[in-house]
Amino acid sequence: MAPFGAALKAPAAVRRAPTAKPRARRPRPGARHRLLARLSGSGATFVFVAALFAATGVYGAVRGGHYQTMIEAYGEPADIMARALGFRIKAVTIAGQNELTEAEILAAAGVGERNSLPFLDVAKVRERLRAIPLVKEVSVAKLYPNRLLIEIEERQPAALWQKDGTVHIVATDGMTIDDLRDQRFANLPLVVGDDANMKLDDYRAILEAAGSLRERIRAGVFVSGRRWNLKMNDGVDVLLPETAPAAAVETLVRLQRESRVLDKAVLSIDLRQPGRMTARLTEEASAERVAAAAAHKPKSKGGQI
Numbered sequence: 001m002a003p004f005g006a007a008l009k010a011p012a013a014v015r016r017a018p019t020a021k022p023r024a025r026r027p028r029p030g031a032r033h034r035l036l037a038r039l040s041g042s043g044a045t046f047v048f049v050a051a052l053f054a055a056t057g058v059y060g061a062v063r064g065g066h067y068q069t070m071i072e073a074y075g076e077p078a079d080i081m082a083r084a085l086g087f088r089i090k091a092v093t094i095a096g097q098n099e100l101t102e103a104e105i106l107a108a109a110g111v112g113e114r115n116s117l118p119f120l121d122v123a124k125v126r127e128r129l130r131a132i133p134l135v136k137e138v139s140v141a142k143l144y145p146n147r148l149l150i151e152i153e154e155r156q157p158a159a160l161w162q163k164d165g166t167v168h169i170v171a172t173d174g175m176t177i178d179d180l181r182d183q184r185f186a187n188l189p190l191v192v193g194d195d196a197n198m199k200l201d202d203y204r205a206i207l208e209a210a211g212s213l214r215e216r217i218r219a220g221v222f223v224s225g226r227r228w229n230l231k232m233n234d235g236v237d238v239l240l241p242e243t244a245p246a247a248a249v250e251t252l253v254r255l256q257r258e259s260r261v262l263d264k265a266v267l268s269i270d271l272r273q274p275g276r277m278t279a280r281l282t283e284e285a286s287a288e289r290v291a292a293a294a295a296h297k298p299k300s301k302g303g304q305i
Contacts, residue, residue, distance in 0.1 A: 078118075079119050082117070083116045087116045087145055088116060089147070090146040091147045092106065092111060092148045092150065093147065093148070094106075096153055097152045099134060100132070105150065109150065110125065117148065122140040122142065125150075126138050129150070133155070134178060135152060135155070137153040155175065155177050156171055157177060158171055158172040158200055160188045162219070172200065174197040176197070189204070190218065190219040191203055192219050192222065192231075193223065195222060196221075199222060205245075206220065206228060206230070206249055207220075209247070209250050209253070210249050213256060213262075218233045227240055234262075238268070238271065239269070239271060240271055240272070241272045241273075252271060255277065264279070265281055265284065266279045267280045
């Protein structure tokens with residue numbers, strides 16, 4: 001026991017662990033740094049080298065005088081480099097077309113292997129496609145990195161219009177879509193004559209009234225800008241009035257049902273007078289009718305005075 005009054009020893013100093021200094025936060029890399037990092041990768045290096053070789057080839061072609069030939073084969077230099085960087089158009093999605101084929105649309109759009117997505121002029125593509133008479137509206141959208149979307153709204157073919165010996169395909173509003181070039185539209189109603197294409201609503205009402213006789217109507221002929229004649233499949237002409245032509249056609253349907261008037265030897269049937277029908281017979285039928293009438297004519301009695 002330490003004697004009273006003796007100096008007390010100070011307790012041993014407690015050793016503290018050194019406090020760790022806060023670690024400085026590294027700034028997040030910006031877009032520039034990220035781009036450089038990507039370009040430093042092996043894959044990007046390969047693409048860069050490929051693009052460099054492509055650019056060298058372009059330069060050589062220009063120097064050698066073969067630039068235009070190269071453009072026709074491989075496209076513009078910008079497209080060549082963009083394709084090398086992964087922006088080749090790998091897929092084209094086409095929607096909304098009905099009569100047009102995908103091949104026809106792509107050919108008209110001018111989109112092919114030489115194009116790249118970044119340098120494709122969508123305004124020019126739309127302009128080319130709108131030049132197709134069957135196309136009413138079109139939209140073109142780029143879907144990066146390598147897809148193109150084309151949406152088509154077609155005009156609806158409503159009838160065939162024959163004028164001056166040429167048959168045109170016309171829309172519901174009478175707009176000429178194109179000339180008839182194949183049999184895709186051969187079953188459309190046929191109208192003939194000046195301005196017949198602008199009277200399609202009237203002609204459709206006539207066909208509606210024809211009912212079961214519609215299949216026997218070959219064409220509607222618009223006469224003098226006022227009224228319609230119907231040309232039947234067997235060559236018979238049906239003359240309709242200027243007013244209420246559909247009602248006259250309903251009369252024709254009734255006469256056909258009751259007396260088979262269209263199956264007789266007639267050249268034309270005139271329905272222009274309300275409540276009256278006049279038929280013009282063929283020459284043979286007319287001659288037979290005259291002969292029959294003469295045979296049944298009573299002979300006059302006579303005698304000698």
